[in-house]
Amino acid sequence: MLLNRLGWLTVHHRLRVLAMTVLLVVVGGVVGVGVFSELTTGGFADEASESERARVTLLEEFEEGAPNLVVLVTPRAGTVDAPDVVREGEDLTRQMAGEPGVEQVWSYFSPGSPQSLRSGDGTRALVLARIGGDDDQVVHAVEELSPEYTIDNSVVSTSVGGSAEIARQTQEQIQHDLERAEIISTPVLIVLLVLVFGSVVAGALPFAIGLVAVVGTFFVLQVIAFFTDVSIFAVNLTTALGLGLAIDYSLFIVARFREERRSGLSHEDAVVRAVETAGRTIMFSAAIVAASLSALLVFPTVFLRSFAYAGIPVVLLAAVGAIVVLPALLAVVGARLDRWQVRWRRAPRARHQLTPPGFWHRVATRVMRRPVLMGGAVLALLVFLGSPFLGVQFGFADHRVLPEGTTSRTVQETVDEEFARGETANLYVVARDAWTSATPADVAGYAERLSDLDGVSRVDAATGSYVDGSQVAGPRDAGAAFVNETGTWLAVVPSVEAMSPEGERLVEEVRALPAPFSGLVGGPSAQLVDTKDALFDSLPLALGVIAFVTFGVLFLFTGGLLVPVKGLVLNLLSLSATFGAMVWVFQEGHLSELLGFTPTGTLDTNMPILMFCVAFGLSMDYEVFLLSRIKERYDVTGDNRHAVAWGLESTGRLVSAAALLLAVVFVAFATSGITFIKLMGLGTALAIVMDATLVRGVLVPAFMRLAGDANWWAPRPLRRLHARIRLREGPLDDPGERRMLVGSGHSGEADDVRESQGVPERN
Structure with a gap:
């Protein structure tokens, strides 16, 4: 009413x-x-995690932090140790240190800097800086700094990279991609909408x-x-x-x-x-x-x-x-x-x-004649498509999500290839109250043990630098930066890639190593470990919310317990097949040249979760429309097979058209130059199409044919509940329609009725 x-x-x-x-x-x-x-480009970290608390403590109490801006210096001739190049590098370092918002600068051209800021052949050097503020303040600052420090003169050329520049260029790329997606999809949608409507x-x-x-x-x-x-x-x-x-x-x-x-x-x-x-x-x-x-x-x-x-x-x-x-x-x-x-x-x-029957009615009828054969074939196909998901590896997005040739990506690739690993992705151990439980000797011993771990290149501490379990340098002039009145921190320079299984293993080993104080371990690898743990810990609750609401609404539509369970299971099966295809494409790199992205051997941890919630909701959207019409007809005829065929015929064309139009919208995002946006667009479009065809066209009628009247079964108390608050599109208006349908042979198409023992199925 x-x-x-x-x-x-x-x-x-x-x-x-x-x-x-x-x-x-x-x-x-x-x-x-x-x-x-007002929107932020950050937000990927769990604010309550150990790594995030370590980052905040390092910034607030030691005024230190990881560099987020990298300037790659390349001489026009010779090496970075040439006098004119050194003068240019020193001027560049001093200028960077005086920029608004820049709180720290490390440079090969600064006194006492490590040789790791110089490439192996001496033809490149690094200037590292940390821009202060939140993610948005950092991006705003780098918008000003990037063009200023992209230099090309007679002595050197420079390029800007680092996490801040990667974030800025990712944001710009996404905005450009969004405009392009709209330009691509809008005319296609206009044509399809006119045809469909x-x-x-x-x-x-x-x-x-x-x-x-x-x-x-x-x-x-x-x-x-x-x-x-x-x-x-x-x-x-x-x-x-x-x-x-x-x-x-x-x-x-x-x-x-x-x-x-x-x-x-x-x-x-x-x-x-x-x-x-x-x-x-x-x-x-x-x-x-x-x-x-x-x-x-x-x-x-x-x-x-x-x-x-x-x-x-x-x-x-x-x-x-x-x-x-x-x-x-x-x-x-x-x-x-x-x-x-x-x-x-x-x-x-x-x-x-219903005579003559339409395409979707004929499809449903044929499937219900051989439900085991046809449903089993589609089940086998979905299981096959989903099998690569068993080998999924989760990671974080890095510079490789950007298109090849993007300057910040090129800088990071050069740093990875020509410089010692880890200088821009250190782990750090922060001990706020170290001096209440430890002495400098204790800190030195702990640093030695850290440096002896597999995957550690060097450890820098207030007491000196350590490699392979031995001290290689005494306290530098910058050693005071590692201490305050009550605490200290140590920089752990990895020799393995930060965003990799080896980097995650190193985090676990650093955290497991006995320390003379209570400390927090942070850094990019630690953030990856903590964020994955936080997301997977929250996943059961998220799945429970989705399952509870979905089951409740489908029960109120159908009055049966089996149909909601079927809806959940088939959707999970369909989505697992989609995720398997995404592993095969984006993790393993198949079709990477065709789609224009660089495979990293992992899937971004956030994307499967996001895709699941979006695609599951859209799939159940179609399920509700289909079941509402099936139940409407079943209430009139009491014939399960006829109701399924009629429901699919009533909604099949609409669901297919809607899925096609929605898939066009998401496929447009697959043209993005950002890999995880491409993954979301292509994966969601695939899930929508698969659900609207294989699941709704084959698995639903096959399952409902095999289950028969059991589709609509529920215990007596639940049946009374459903009778009170049931949801449906509404009763048929014509008071003579029920009598006509039941008495005219439409309690199933004539051939179906004869094949199903000639007796209409009744609730």
Whole structure:
């Protein structure tokens, strides 16, 4: 009744609804456009982790930290030890030290600097700096510093790199990629929308709903950004989901509206009926998608939580737009909805007329004739596709996510190839109260033991430098930087790659080594270890939230316990196949040349979690639409096989079209130059297409055929609960339709009925 009243209210006050919508979009656009300057490029670390606490302690109590800016100095001729090159390097170091925001500078050209800041052949040297402030302040500072320290004169040439420049160029690349994705996808979507919706006018409606969802979400993000950090990467999800779900929901409202018109309802009655039926399904479909995205809130990193901040409002706004704004548009457009048709439309028929059966009805019928054979073949295919996921290796994004030739990537590759490892990715041990439990001799002994670990190149401490268990240098002039009144810290320079299994192993060994004081271990490798642990520790709770909400909504739609379990299992199987394909492509590097990325041997730890929540929600979106129509028909006929075939026929074309349109949106992101954005776009598009075809077209009818009446079974108390609060698109309107369907042989197509013992299945 609530949706019925909402539908009539919207229809009767259509102009007011549209005027209010325009006003809200304008206000939201004016306020929300400023959100881009409020978003952060950081947020990948767990703020409560040991590595993050070590970083903060080092900065606040010792005024030290890891370098985040690297200047690579290359002489025009000779080596970096030539007098004119040394003078240029010294001037460069002094100038860098005086820049606003630069808190520390290390340079090969400074007195007492380690030889590791000079390349092996002496043709390059490093100037390292640390820019202070949070991630956004660092990126803002490097925007000014990067062009200034990209020098090309008669003595030297310099290039700027380091984590700060990598972050800045990643942000710029993503913004450029987002614009390109919109340029690529928009004309394709326009053509497909006109073809799918059948007319130019109808095809334009989803863009209006998408505008409401996206602009409204930008406004919400602007508000959220006043209270907490929000990652700039969430913008990608906002635009993709906003437009994609607007298309999905609009397609189902318009399709139901046309169906009701063909059944004889007036224009306004059909609009209200579409809101009452398809609108109900949209509401609970949106609830499942939002719940899947809300699971990201349990994770401790700003990066993942930001996708929930963006995803939840964009889903809800797309649903509200489809249930409120779209009906107002339909009421205003009226008979002009089908103006400028671009495809042949089949002859109208009433909802109950299933003869001749359509494509999806025939597909379902054939699958249900041989459910074990056809379902088993698809299951085997999904298991095969998912098998590479058993060998997944998780890591963090590094400079290799950028396109080849990007300056910061080139600098880092040169540093990795020509310089001793670890100088820009040190581990550090921070002991705030070291001198209460240890002496300088204790610190020296601990440094010696650290330097003897496999994978350690050198250890620098207040007492000197250590290599292979022995002291190689006494305290330098900079030794005072390693101490304060109560504590000390040690720099552990690794000889292994920081973002690698070897780097993670080194962290565990450093933490396991007995120390004479209570200390915190930090650095890039430690951050990788801690973040992976935090994410995987939160994963069971996130999965529990998704499973609980999904099971509850599907039960309320179907009244059975087996169908929700089937939905969860099949979705997990489909997503595991998608993840297996992503391991095969992005971790192992197959198709890397074709897709234009550099494989690293790992998947970014955040991406499978993000993809799971997004793709699972979208998959269940289609599941809700399919099951709502299956249950609607089963309630009338009591015939399980007929209900499945009818439900697939009713939704198959719509789900396929919606999946195609949504996949186009995400495939556009696969053109990104940033590897993890490419992975998210391609992986999500693959999951959507696989779910809409193999799962909905084969596995669902096969499973439901084998289960039969057990699909709808539930204990008596749960049946009473479902009878009270069940959710469905609504009963059939024609009071004679039930009698006609049951008595006319439509309790299953004639050939199906004969094949299934000639007896309709009953609940």
